[in-house]
Amino acid sequence: MNGPNTMYRMRPIIKLTEELELPKCMYRMKNIQQAYLNNRLEHQLSNETRPTSISEQVKKFLKCPLPEMTALENRQEAILAQLADLKNQITALRGQLKQSAAPPAVKETNISRSRTCNILQNGVIHDIVINASPKYPPYSLVALRRLWGDSLKLGVRCHIHSSVLQLPTNLENFLSVISDDCDQERSSLLNITLVWKDVGPDTELVVSPMKHITIKGEVNILRYLSRLGPPRYNYELSNDPAVSSRLDSLLDTCYSLARCRTVKERQSLIHSLNCCLGKSQFMAGGDGISIADIAVWSVFRQIKVEPLQDLSGAMKNWLQHCSQSLKLDS
Template sequence: MNGPLKMYRTRQVVRHDIAVQLPDCMYKLKNIHAARNGMVEQRTDHVSSAPKKVDICDQNNQNLPEMAALELRQEEILRQLADLKKQMDNIRNNLQISKNAAVTSQIIKPKQGPPPSLPDVIINASPTNPPYSLELVQKLWKNYMFLSVKSYTHSSLSSLTENAQQLTKTLESFKPGNVPKINVKLIWKDVGANPELVVAHSRIFGEVNILRYLARVTSDYLNYETCNNVHEIDALLDVCYNIVKSKTKTERASLLQVLNKSLGKSQWLGDRSQISIADLAAYSAIKQATNPSEVNVNLGKWMQRCVACQ
């Protein structure tokens, strides 16, 4: 066979060269073929141009008219902050204060003023959880204020424990100096592990909170809130509260470890050179809730110092 072969010509089925009249009721779609690869053929009347990118802030401003007012308010606040910073810089320059001035860590000791006039208080305590901290408070305040304790037994109790009887005898037989006194009614009743302090028809629960009250209403060195380690002392008071509430020996052991770590090689808890409210609370909690075998040598010597404190 010589020469090219002739192909069979088929009949045209669809013609694209004629205009198609589309009805107006039909929805016009974009030409997906012309928009491929980001190229849009503008000559086709049924393809719209690519939408303009609108910033998110512009969209919010279009949809929410309040956004414009909010932006203006933000700009005003930023301007006021800049003015305030400028004023603070001027004040610092006038006072000749360095930006990198060191922060003092000196402990501010409360002034030893005259004892305040305090109302009589009532303390409800359980015989199984005697508030031993009152004994230490009496000793520490002997030249400042006298905790005059009178004990009573509630009718719901048939008898007192030996520890409660011994504490009652110690508190009532204490001989103070010539100092003002606070009358304290110690009522033995079944109130659980947390004693209650009643003053001016208000109740304060928990021995650590009773100590906080006594420390705050007086100006002696038991007030710890002016010390630089106030947060550590508060944490130790929480540990003492949990020791009294602990249920198992393992739980008490972990809490005693916290106290032992805080004591370290120092004389008193919190690396302090003087006894604090944390020592009083810890002494009472350990004496209430633990056995002598649970206390290590370091804490044992510390408890002896608490007993001998004056």
């Protein structure tokens, strides 16, 4: 015999030709055998699709989206949606207000004018310390005090540093003019303490005594004070950039003229100033004294251009006119 053989084959006793209708009970039990078969089938399918090598597992891991990246993308989409909504609201408001797409240009001069005029509007008292050498008196302070007048009262007090033994006699006129009013300091909004100190031609304005920050050069101090003073004397507020640039160049020339070491260099700079004045009445070309006139007038008095052989006829008339206008004899 090669294998098991059935001796008898039984015939089915009952033949089910039709599907039986099961009774509808209140509670119906699950088919235990069918659930077991389904679990085995799912397990076999999972084993077939599971990667067998490490490289396949890495590829599958890289293809899976990270939750952090998904959250970041969702956040970005939400922000973009908010920006789009905000843009639509602004467009709707612009249409209601009947405004153009381009906002109206705001003049920078108005902004600068409001910032510059704070010292006059707020009434805040400013105290400034200036160190100057008796050999290079800051005549520009006298000129500013005369020029500003009651529009911005300027008070000046003088002190002598230990590095200066005695003031020269040629400063008597300067001191009498700059401190002629004892009550000026009480009502002034800008108080300057002038310390006579051996600092050479580099007049210093102490901005921060704690940090030892100084502004050197009389023309640079003039730039600083012009921003604090009345707006009409601040050349930086001019609507014409060419005028502001020209005045800046004149101030730089005065800065170099006060530090000349040779006669030839001084004559060259004075000739440049003669050309700038030309046939005009003032250095800025207007009808009144400007910061440039004050700077040139002060440096001429410091270097003592006498007997004025280097000055043109127009420059001599200009110098005399400035001295008379500022009420300080040359």
